[in-house]
Amino acid sequence: MESHGLSRNLRHLRLLLSVAETGSLTHSASILNVSQPAVTQAIGKLERETGGRLFDRTRQGIFPTPRCEVLARRLRRAFDRLDPALTDVAPRLMLTATWAQLQSLVAVHEAENFTLAARRLGLAQPTVHRAISQLEQEAGQSLFERTAFGLLPTRQTRALVQAVMLAFAELDQADSDLSELDGGETGQIVVGSLPLSRSVLLPRALARFREQRPRYPVMVIDGRYDELLRNLRRGEVDLIIGALRQPAPIGDITQVKLFDDHLSVLARRDHPLAGKTGLTAKDLQECKWVVPRRGTPSREHFDALFAPIGQPESIIEAGSILLMRELLAESDHLGCISSVQAQAELSHQLLSELDVTANWPARPIGLTYRENWVPTKAQALLIDIIESEAKTLSI
Secondary structure (H helix, E strand, O other): OOOOOOOOOOOOOOOOHHHOOOOOHHHHHHHOOOHHHEEEHHHHHHHHHHHHHHEEEEEEEEEOOOOHHHHHHHHHHHHHHHHHHHHHHHHHHHHHOHHHHHHHHHHHHOOOOHHHHHHHOOOOOOHHHHHHHHHHHHHHHOEEEEEEEEEEEEHHHHHHHHHHHHHHHHHHHHHHHHHHHOOOOOOOOOEEEEEEEHHHHHHHHHHHHHOOOOOOOEEEEEEOOHHHHHHHHHHOEEEEEEEEOOOOOOOEEEEEEEEEEEEEEEEOOOOOOOOOOOOHHHHOOOOOEEEEOOHHHHHHHHHHHHHOOOOOOOOEEEOHHHHHHHHHHHOEEEEEEEEEHHHHHOOOOEEOOEOOOOOOOOEEEEEEEEEOOOOOOOHHHEEEEEEHHHOOOOO
């Protein structure tokens, strides 16, 4: 079994993609303004890096192998994202921009400072400064506005950075695809986890995934929706699991509903209201509450319950079920969370559910991806398992 470490030499990757699409070394050399021996050397280097032959050379011509086809699909997606953004800044950058320069561009964009960007990359500050200067010289324009508060990217730079990060993500997935081809495991899955998924759905799905992929790296990132969405659109998160937004907040994502959920009101088991039936908003208005943050679907539904009579005055905003559970157990606070999320607390008899007369609207729970995202085999497996587990949670 070969290990894979596809180099990020953009010129070599462009050459390979051109040969795969044209079937001609000579034509590809002409398109990219290099010699034919340079094309041959680039392909040889990539074959060593990817662990196998990329082209079959016959009297009839040169033809991509299945390994090359796997790689070419990812390269095409990577350059389809990168090249329009490079062209928008300056067409010449398609031929001159290097991986190292674009990596520096992303780091400076994130840090808004050359020194901090260099530290993030483990490079000397002059190296990063020179990379940005070279890009700006080729582009014929500044990519950042120098201010007293740091380096502020232009609109084109922001768009380019997002395209670069998505292209980088495709190349990382190319490594995974090539490794899968040889029976190996390379890469990782990054899941953005919203509160509902953390207590029931995601743990069950990950346990099943581990049975089939015991060593495959998985990273779960807890966060607020807007933060996770930003990272998803930049390629740093592969999928988000939790409450969907209606309508979708932006057009370049895809939402897939798994099931509908409703809200529940929880309290400690010996709470004064425990066991009472037909509780109304008026009965609960004077209570102390622990509720989700503003801007979440759960909070919107909670606020709607009290809209006709006025909101409770004693509210703690929190996204942690653990904090809510402990606070409810130690006081007369009430909690308002997802019915699915409450299952673990109720099944272990840690809390009780109050009988509240409320027409809670259904909340769609599901997965959020980037538009036209193509998962690796490992990512697709986890999604299949999540969808299977979700069927057992539909309420």
